Amino acid sequence: MLKKVAVLLFGLMFTTLLHAQEERKAPTIDWKSGPVKVSLGSQAEIDLPTGYVFADGADSRKIMEYFGNQPTDLEQGYIEPADNSDWYVIFEFEDSGYIKADGEELDADALFKSLQEGSKAGNEWRREHGLPELTLVSWHEKPHYDPKTNNLEWGTVNESEGQKVINYNIRLLGREGVMSATIVASPEKMTQAITATKSLLQKYDFKGGKKYSEWREGDKIAEYGLAALITGGAVVAASKSGLLSKFWKLIVVGIAAAGGLLKTFWKKITGKQ
Numbered sequence: 001m002l003k004k005v006a007v008l009l010f011g012l013m014f015t016t017l018l019h020a021q022e023e024r025k026a027p028t029i030d031w032k033s034g035p036v037k038v039s040l041g042s043q044a045e046i047d048l049p050t051g052y053v054f055a056d057g058a059d060s061r062k063i064m065e066y067f068g069n070q071p072t073d074l075e076q077g078y079i080e081p082a083d084n085s086d087w088y089v090i091f092e093f094e095d096s097g098y099i100k101a102d103g104e105e106l107d108a109d110a111l112f113k114s115l116q117e118g119s120k121a122g123n124e125w126r127r128e129h130g131l132p133e134l135t136l137v138s139w140h141e142k143p144h145y146d147p148k149t150n151n152l153e154w155g156t157v158n159e160s161e162g163q164k165v166i167n168y169n170i171r172l173l174g175r176e177g178v179m180s181a182t183i184v185a186s187p188e189k190m191t192q193a194i195t196a197t198k199s200l201l202q203k204y205d206f207k208g209g210k211k212y213s214e215w216r217e218g219d220k221i222a223e224y225g226l227a228a229l230i231t232g233g234a235v236v237a238a239s240k241s242g243l244l245s246k247f248w249k250l251i252v253v254g255i256a257a258a259g260g261l262l263k264t265f266w267k268k269i270t271g272k273q
Contacts, residue, residue, distance in 0.1 A: 027062040029055050033082060040076040040091050043210050044172075044179055047203035053082045060090060076179070079200065087185030087193035089200070095177040097220030098212075101145055101152075104226050108142040114231045115156065134160045140168060140190070143230055150174075150212040151201075152226055155194075166190045170197070171229055174206045175215045177222070178229065 032038055032055075034048035041057055048054050055063060060075035072092055080088035119136040126133055140155030155168035168190065170181040181201065185193040206212070 027059075027066055029059045029062065031055060038077065039207075040179065040204075041093055042207070043076065043093050043174060043176070044091075044204060044206045046077075046079075046200065046205075048079065049200070049203065051082050052079055052200070054079050064090070074180075081196070086189040087183065087196075089181050089183050089193070089197050092180045092182075093174075093177060094180070096224075097177060097222040098175060098215045099173055099178065099222045099225060099229075101147070101150070101173065101226055104145075106143045106145065106227060106230075108139065111143060111227060111230055112136075112139060118232070119158075132161045134158050134165070137164075140166050143226075145226055152229060154230055155190075168194055169230075170201070172201075172204070172206075173212045174210050175212055175219065176210060179206075 031053045032048065034050045034052045034054070036048050036054075037045055038048050038054045038056075039045045055078040057075045057077060060078040061071040061073070063078055064071050064075065074092040074094055076091040076093050078088060078090050116136050119134065123133040123135075135158060137157045137159050140157045141153060143152065143154035145152045150173040152171040152173070153169065155166060158165040158167065164187045166185070166187050168183040170183070172179040172181065181197065183190070183193050183197050208214075
């Protein structure tokens, strides 16, 4: 079951920006400019520094739709640099419950093989939907968990039609579930985007009563662990609880494309040159 769902998850994890979007009207976004403290829904907040702009959950969904992603209804916020449009980070929260991370070993080789299997079979789905095939090439960064920050990180390098695509994920564990921070950038800007996002996350925190350290006996416990956050085991747990019909609500859709194409859409949505 896990293998089958991982295949579907990988097939949906990446999407292509469609040229038809250029004909669509860019949505109106209520941007918040730093420095300002902003809320990521009811779960967390972040001190947005000067040089960045923020859109709340509702506006984040508008942006995702404009970029060609199906909204998950889990969007909590969107941040991008104010002076350019080379990358962004999208935040989503899944109320999975408390994930027990203590003592779990992350076998990078085994996880990579699982994702590779998903990549191969996922390409069948992509072909059926007229999308170019995507091949998992290597880790951009192997999965690792920091027990001090309760953050899980990993990144993959993929290739589609001769173009490298990087997907970078940060999962911030909380008392009631997981906040996802997915970085979207062209490959040449990804290192810069990762560094900047990690700097932003130093000003991130779960709100009082929502922190991982505030878990209490009797709180909801997630049906999966760290490895499943990477391979798609969350969907398996959802199928057991009858939530599979809300499959998209369990996925953060990371998109990456050529920098020039991304800039075209960002300029329309932000009005920046």
